[in-house]
Amino acid sequence: MVILSMEIPEDIKEAKDIVQALLKAKKTLRMYPQNNPVYQKTLEDTNDRFKEFFTYKNTLTLKIKQNSILYEDEQVFYSPEKEDNLALFFFKDGLRELTFSKGLSQEELEEFLRLIALDFDREAIDDDVVTLMWEKDFQSIQYIVDEAYLVDADAESYEQVAEEKLKEQVTDVSDLMRAYSDGFTEEDVKSVSIVPLSDNDLQSLVKELEKDSADKIEKLIAILFELVRLAEQKHDFEDISVYCKDAIAYAMKHGNLIAALDLMKRSHEVIDNQALDEDEKKHIRRLTLFLGSEEVVGSLAEMLDSGVDIEEKVLDEFFGYLEKNAIEPLIKYLGELKTIRARRNVIQALIVLGKKDIQAVARGLDDQRWYVVRNIIYVLRKIGDRRAVEHLMRTIRHGDIRVRKEGIRTLGELGAREVIPTLRECFNDPDIQIRVATAKAFGHIESEASKRVILDQITAKEFRDKELDEKKEFFEVLSHWKDQEVYDFLVKILKSRFFFNRAKLFENQACAALCLGFLGNKDALPVLYAVRDSNNKLVSDFAGIAIKKLEYGT
């Protein structure tokens, strides 16, 4: 018995390989970015397969069936599945034949592969694969589509029915003859003369086309407010409000802040219109709430982060239209912004808006991102509303030192007696920065009670052993109170004598001398002159500085 081996012709084998390469590229190009080596390799491999094929053939024509792809009547691909079915992918959009020609460049192949790699099911793509190919106008990739796919099955016969119906009404011969005879007698119909196009016409046209490229959303907004004027029923206002929301969303998504602003200006004119009743206006009022929605604020954040140049005036005007509902999304995006400028703008907006709802801003203190919490504390400080104090208290126990520091500072600036017990806890913080910040916070409070706290800290036994820098800060804080008690307290330190731990106690003396300089009381000069001659260099130097300050103000 002779067994005949069925040898597959070379071109069919290669066509199979090409289809497999296309399938692979379809997946790979979706998964990897353009600069990824896997992406590049897949592209090059696919290109090499085509190149190889075109060394002995000029075209590769693939016939597309629902579940299979044929080359030269041979099946080179088959899949009954819905997923990963390259045949079905093309077939469902009406594509029936795909031809690749010799001369196909890698660039064009890449464009084609990127196009088929799009996730048509998940991405919001308004076009199908045929439309996208049509728009690309490929030079070396041709295709044939079945246009019948575009119309419903019963509509297929529409052409025949319509044509037959139209042809039914045969022109009456007598009517034709009447026309013929009238043709000899009737007066000439004055025909229209054609003026040839001139260079000026072309120039005008070019100008028109240039103008035409402008964003059309502004025109739509103008129309929407014409609709307000043309509205006849109350529900018309509800409709208009919906369209306006869409217009705002579109304008913001496309970075057209001016258009969104224009819409808001117009909406406020409607609200101010005495001729309209409140029932009609209420729909337009809702636009302000939409402006502060997460969707719109998200677009704004994107715009700010993109680095596009936005005039501060425009931005301020926009923020001016926001209501307190914008606070939450602004905080959300504050943590996502990448540029300092964008963050600064959002913070500025929160400072303005936050005045309308401190609670909403304070909710930002619960954010998981330390930098957001720090920014919110800053916002609350700038707002300067003491109602924020109760929310700020918990920030001094925050896990991040930068947050604690900012919280302490803010509590100092906003707080009074009620924050003292909480703040006092911070003196026990192991970090010097926190302790210094706490001291400064007490300095800001400037009350008798806070003075007492600082005095207690300095007189405490442990104070002696602190670093010089920390001591200096505490004494500097003490200088906020320019009263007799502080003066006497400082002079007492300068006059005190000690035998043990002299180095540490000299540091206290030196700081007290410096503090006297800050107090500005010239009565301290004799005692300062006295300690300037001290054997301790630190005391002597600091006393010298204080004397200079008191005598010359420097």
Added chain:
Amino acid sequence: MELKEEKEIHRTAQDIINQLSVILRTAHIHDPGNIAVVTAIERFLLLVGLITQTESQIKLELVGEFFYLNDTRVRYPLEYLLNFDFLIREFKKREIGKVIFMDGLESSDVQVFLRGFIAAGFSDSPYDTFSGIMVETDNIETGNLKKIAEGTDADARKVIKRVYYHAVSFSQGVMTKIKSGEKVNVKKAKRIVESMVDHILEEEKLLVGMTAIKDYDEYTYHHSVNVSILSIALGQRLGFNKRLLTELGLVALFHDIGKIEVPNEVLNKSTNFTEDEWKLIKKHPVWGLKAILRLRGLDATSIRSAIVAFEHHLYYNFSGYPKVMRYGELDLFSRIVSLVDQYDAMTSARVYSRIPLSPDKALSIMMERSGSQLDPLLFKFFINMVGVFPIGTLVMLDSKELGLVYESDIVFADRPRVMIIIDSTGKKVSGPVVNLAEKDATGRYLRSIVKTLDPNRYKVNMAEYLL
């Protein structure tokens, strides 16, 4: 060949055709030895050299209304429109269909070409004169203008008919779906329009010709498609790219969508509208805008469609409806759609206007409206597109034949192709289609239009002849 390289070559091809036109136009004013002509020739040779570096010759062919360079159709950019049109016209006048420039072409060869070309312009048998002079050079070969094969024409008509009726059927489906609150497949709409764009780019006259066949019963759907086709055709004249043409076609297809809100008893009323009914009709632009905005989310196309639906009756001088107060300029697409909408409406039998105007009569009314209701610049392009005698015009010829304008001619606006329906003996016939640009041996036109008649007055069924 790299994509970029191909684009550069195409640009060079455009430049070559443009420069040839420049030489001829310059030679119309100056003596061939004039420095202006010589400089133009030098520039031409330079451009030719760019192609002959890789190709042995440059074959420039005129097929229909298009130039082909080495068998590739060369589309013209807007800035070259006048020069391309000029060259097509001058080639046709001289019956020149092909010119082959060989590698090694010199200035003296072009001078011979110029001499032949000018002489042919004054000759009764222009091509013979031209080719007679061209034997003086071996570096340029020429060929006579060929007629487009009728067989191909018939096949093309079949395809065009199919495209047209698919669009009408789709348009009908869209309206029905919107009425019943169903979702409209915009992807399919795009595909339909893309198909129309393709055919207009290749066979503008045929698809535009379909708009002359009016269907009284299905007016709304036919009208939408007609406006879309005519808008695309006008857009092509304005130099729009494929993408913009698709957007224009799509926008035009939906321009009257607001009419679905007009009650059928009003829309189909056979007597004149009352004042209240007119008020209803006049609301369709606002209803159209709303329908489009409800259809899907906003994107560039839906915004444009909504604008056009709202503006298409506003007119150039804002004299139409709806009345607007705080308004800028009308959108370019709105002005295009408004213009072709008027033309198609005037030339169609509608329920509320049973007697349509003949195409030439409609054009003369539109001419009066140019500058007031209609954008004068766009109207100029439009009339250059449809010609003096648009398709469907009933014409009496000096040959005592009665015919219907079958196809307009891009170059000879007053010399279209006409289907003879009554011959010179007064007998009813169906054809032939004759070209009014054809001349006899003495250089006189074989046929010319002497009168136009209103086809509606004689109940001529266009479908019988044009389908």
